[in-house]
Amino acid sequence: MRAEVRSGAPLLRDAAFLRLWTGATASGLATWALPFVLGFAVLERSLTAGGLGVVLAARTVGFLVAVPVAGVLADRHPRRRVVAWSGAVAGLATPLLAVGLGRSVVLVAAAAAVVGAGQGACRPAFQALTAEVVAEERRRRANAAMTVAVRVTTLVAPGLTALLALVVDTPVLVVGTAVLWWVAALVPPSGAAVVPVVRRRFAAEFVDGLREARRHPWFVAGLGALTAVIATGYSATGVVLPLVSRDRYGTGAVLAAATTAYAVGALGGAVVAARRRSRAQGWTALAGLACYGFVPLALLLPVHAVVVVAAYAVAGAGIELFNVPWFTATQREVEPAKLARVSSLDFLLSYGLAPVGLALIAPAVAGFGADVVLAVCAVVCFAAPAAAAFVPSSKDFR
Structure with a gap:
C-alpha cells in the first residue's frame, strides 16, 4: 500500500x-561508522593499516559497481523493494567482516565489497523513494531533515562509538552496523508504483538514464561542478589539513576543530535551506558550492588558525545550501x-569517485608541493560553479 506524506502534517x-x-538515517550512519569502527x-592490531586500506578500497569498488546497476533496478522494480534488497545484502555481509578480523584480510575485503554494493545500491533507491513518499511541496524540507540527521550523527557518533569501544570489542561494533542496515532494509514505507517500462537490455536502459540527464542542462552543469569540487577541494583538504595542523x-587541535566546524556549518546550512528559498535557487546553490574554495585558500595562506576553522564552517554551510x-x-x-x-549518475560521479581524487592528490602534493595543489584546487572550486551558473537553466534548476 502506498504511503504519502500529507501536505499539512509536520514532517x-x-x-x-x-x-x-x-x-x-540508519543507512547513512552504517555507511559512516564502518571506517571509523x-x-x-x-588500534587493536586485528587489522593492519595496509589491510584497512585494502578493505576500504574493496568497499569503494563494490559501491561503484552497484550504483549504476541499482539505478536501473530501482526504475524497473518498486523502489521500496530495492531498498530492502540493498539493506539486506549489507546486513548479511557485515557480520562476515567481524568474523574475518584478525583471521583473514581477504575475507574482510570480500565482505566489505558486498557491503559497499549494498551501500551503493540503496542511494539512488532512497532518492527515488523520497520523491514517491513525500509530496512535491514538502520535499525541500524532507531532504533537509535527512541531511540534518546525517550531520548530527557525524557530530555525536564518534564520541559515542569511542565510549562503546571501552566496553565492547570491535567485532561487536561491526555487528552493530549490521543492525543499522537491517533497520534501513525493513523500516521504510512503500511508495507509489513504478511507472511501467518496456524491459530492454541493461545497457540500453542505463543509456536512457544518460539521455534523461542530458535533457536537463542544469543537471549536467551542476554535476560537473560538484564532481570538480569534491575531486579537488574536498580531496586536497582531506590530505593537506592534517599536515597544516601539524606543521x-x-x-x-586545528584538525579536530576544522572537521567539527564543517559538520556544524553543514547543520546550519541545512536548517537555512529548509526554511528559506531564494528566487534564483540554482545560482544560490552554486554559490554555496563555491564556498568550498575558501578552504584550500585558508590552508594556502599564512592565516590564524581561527580563519581555517571559519573557512571549514562556511564550506560546510555552503555544501548543504547546494545539496x-x-x-x-x-x-x-x-x-x-x-x-x-x-x-x-549523481552518486557515481560525485561521491563515488571521491576516493579517486584522494588517491591522486597525495602524489600531486609530493610532486608539485602543497602550495601549488591548494592554489589549483581553490581556483577549481571557485571557477567550476561559476561556469555552471552560465548555463541558462541553472538559475532556477529548471
Whole structure:
C-alpha cells in the first residue's frame, strides 16, 4: 500500500516520512561508522593499516559497481523493494567482516565489497523513494531533515562509538552496523508504483538514464561542478589539513576543530535551506558550492588558525545550501520512471569517485608541493560553479 506524506502534517510526526527518515538515517550512519569502527581494529592490531586500506578500497569498488546497476533496478522494480534488497545484502555481509578480523584480510575485503554494493545500491533507491513518499511541496524540507540527521550523527557518533569501544570489542561494533542496515532494509514505507517500462537490455536502459540527464542542462552543469569540487577541494583538504595542523600550527587541535566546524556549518546550512528559498535557487546553490574554495585558500595562506576553522564552517554551510535544492530539483524535474538512474549518475560521479581524487592528490602534493595543489584546487572550486551558473537553466534548476 502506498504511503504519502500529507501536505499539512509536520514532517517528523507523519508516520510515512518518519519511517523513510529512519531508514535513510540508519543507512547513512552504517555507511559512516564502518571506517571509523575498523580504525579501532587497527588500534587493536586485528587489522593492519595496509589491510584497512585494502578493505576500504574493496568497499569503494563494490559501491561503484552497484550504483549504476541499482539505478536501473530501482526504475524497473518498486523502489521500496530495492531498498530492502540493498539493506539486506549489507546486513548479511557485515557480520562476515567481524568474523574475518584478525583471521583473514581477504575475507574482510570480500565482505566489505558486498557491503559497499549494498551501500551503493540503496542511494539512488532512497532518492527515488523520497520523491514517491513525500509530496512535491514538502520535499525541500524532507531532504533537509535527512541531511540534518546525517550531520548530527557525524557530530555525536564518534564520541559515542569511542565510549562503546571501552566496553565492547570491535567485532561487536561491526555487528552493530549490521543492525543499522537491517533497520534501513525493513523500516521504510512503500511508495507509489513504478511507472511501467518496456524491459530492454541493461545497457540500453542505463543509456536512457544518460539521455534523461542530458535533457536537463542544469543537471549536467551542476554535476560537473560538484564532481570538480569534491575531486579537488574536498580531496586536497582531506590530505593537506592534517599536515597544516601539524606543521604550521603545531597541534592536532586545528584538525579536530576544522572537521567539527564543517559538520556544524553543514547543520546550519541545512536548517537555512529548509526554511528559506531564494528566487534564483540554482545560482544560490552554486554559490554555496563555491564556498568550498575558501578552504584550500585558508590552508594556502599564512592565516590564524581561527580563519581555517571559519573557512571549514562556511564550506560546510555552503555544501548543504547546494545539496538540499539540488536533490529537491532532481526529484522534481527528472522523469519519475528514470529518477533512480539519473540519481545513480549523481552518486557515481560525485561521491563515488571521491576516493579517486584522494588517491591522486597525495602524489600531486609530493610532486608539485602543497602550495601549488591548494592554489589549483581553490581556483577549481571557485571557477567550476561559476561556469555552471552560465548555463541558462541553472538559475532556477529548471
